Amino acid sequence: MTDSPATPRRRGAARTEELLQATLDLAAEAGYAGLSIEAVSRRAGVGKHTIYRRWPSMPALLLDALNRAWTSDLDYRDTGDVRADLREQFLRSGLALSSPPIGPVYRAVIAEAQADSALRATVHERFLATVEQSTLDRITRAQRTGELVAEVNLEFAAEVLCGALYYRSLLSTRPIDEDAVDGLLDMFMAAYGTGG
Amino acid sequence: MTDSPATPRRRGAARTEELLQATLDLAAEAGYAGLSIEAVSRRAGVGKHTIYRRWPSMPALLLDALNRAWTSDLDYRDTGDVRADLREQFLRSGLALSSPPIGPVYRAVIAEAQADSALRATVHERFLATVEQSTLDRITRAQRTGELVAEVNLEFAAEVLCGALYYRSLLSTRPIDEDAVDGLLDMFMAAYGTGG
DNA sequence: TGTCAACGGCACGACCGGTGCCGTTAGGGT
DNA sequence: ACCCTAACGGCACCGGTCGTGCCGTTGACA
Incomplete structure (x- = not known):
């Protein structure tokens, strides 16, 4: 695949930020319906494990995303x-x-x-x-x-x-x-x- | 099967009442978690079609059940x-x-x-x-x-x-x-x- | 008594949650 | 500069629900 320089492929902890942002983007586009861990993982181009390693469940992810949005x-x-x-x-x-x-x-x-x-x-x-x-x-x-x-x-x-x-x-x-x-x-x- | 006289097997429109009551019973026992059309159908000993014939979706059934409970x-x-x-x-x-x-x-x-x-x-x-x-x-x-x-x-x-x-x-x-x-x-x- | 719609049971495809495995890759330590 | 390890993406899997389709049965009404 063309390894576009804008997407350096992988990260360690900054990925968390990307996942939260992907969750917010997904919510803005698809609304509550369609907010699922599978959808977030697809949207972020990420394995589900990468999400489950950070949050134990969908609500936990949503709480952090909400915290991030509510600057x-x-x-x-x-x-x-x-x-x-x-x-x-x-x-x-x-x-x-x-x-x-x-x-x-x-x-x-x-x-x-x-x-x-x-x-x-x-x-x-x-x-x-x-x-x-x-x-x-x-x-x-x-x-x-x-x-x-x-x-x-x-x-x-x-x-x-x-x-x-x-x-x-x-x-x-x-x-x-x-x-x-x-x-x-x-x-x-x-x-x-x-x-x- | 032993056809117990207390359960006359089937009905037409009174079944609706039984389904609403089964929904309320299930809610009282299992709470919100576990409230699903499949669960209601199992609980009432009923095919899912019998529910879908009366209500288009779970929320519709819940609204009627709520209406019944809120005497x-x-x-x-x-x-x-x-x-x-x-x-x-x-x-x-x-x-x-x-x-x-x-x-x-x-x-x-x-x-x-x-x-x-x-x-x-x-x-x-x-x-x-x-x-x-x-x-x-x-x-x-x-x-x-x-x-x-x-x-x-x-x-x-x-x-x-x-x-x-x-x-x-x-x-x-x-x-x-x-x-x-x-x-x-x-x-x-x-x-x-x-x-x- | 006959007819027909409602019925219970079952199976199916689609989706999601949560977990396990496997080969790859990035980044820190030496 | 190298290697080693942990994080990673991809995939498959199991269990669950949704909504639908098909089957043979049954009850109510004519």
Whole structure:
């Protein structure tokens, strides 16, 4: 075969990166359906062993791929206006959750997690709980600056805010648009805002 | 073979009921994993054709099974105390969602729906939107009786309430216990309650 | 009593998961 | 510069499911 210089044939650990990228590419093209270890191995021109040597199962590979795709954008800005910061972050997250490659991969992980409670715990810990905590940090800061009422436990509020987003993007068919985010924030600010 | 009188061998349309029940039984025993058309056919002592003649795919069968299991309990009570009524209904729904057979079947449907947007729309329309509407009806009634502030669009609030429940039961690993429901209702009543 | 559709059983091809084997190759150690 | 070893790609295999086709049987209704 013509050994094209662009593909130096094989590697050791950099192959891991290539496999994650191949998974994301495949997800972006074929969606959740067609995401399989066989498909990834074919797509990457790789023996299945090369994948199984790195990840014990498809969900493990998907988790790492998701982690790679979800570069930054996890932290809220802090402009001093908590409602504006939440709004911006929710719209950004909503867009990411509904676009490839994050959307299809997230769906695939959620689907697999329905059959495996251990995986469900891992997903929640590694992604959902992280987002909840980040949200809780931001609104707790707003509580300290007086934007939100004091003496209220905001833990459930953070979960409800995130839950509404993920419910809409993963279980509903409606988009996370400005109306939805504004409606959600209306309720949140009506409950805990200090009027201002 | 000994033709036991308890099993009169075959039927025409009542077989559909038996198949739905077999699906629910199987879900209660084996959980989502192991829910397959082959498994249902074995469990019911039935040829696969008998299933495919009634439902085009596994998700279709699951939807009907879910519909059968979800007998009533869909409507809120109306005692005049909206918070108490919501609380009772949320706890009841949370229990149903986390117990067999509804829990496993619901998980299976959600998993399949991640790969099929048409199915996702059907699930949302047939179950989620129904629950949202029922919730909206109840809180709109409370709005008219003065328990909730007027001149506020409660559509998003109904979705947020339901979204929080389904997020917790399907995507999170935390139980829908009294603390969770009370936290959710604290936020809702703080936002839209009339103080009382 | 006869007819016909529904039925249970079986087999098939296609696909995927996960494992084993085999000959090749890249990269680190000497 | 060489060699040795582990990673690699390719292939075959087994067990499982999906969806379909074909068979002979059976039950319900005319």
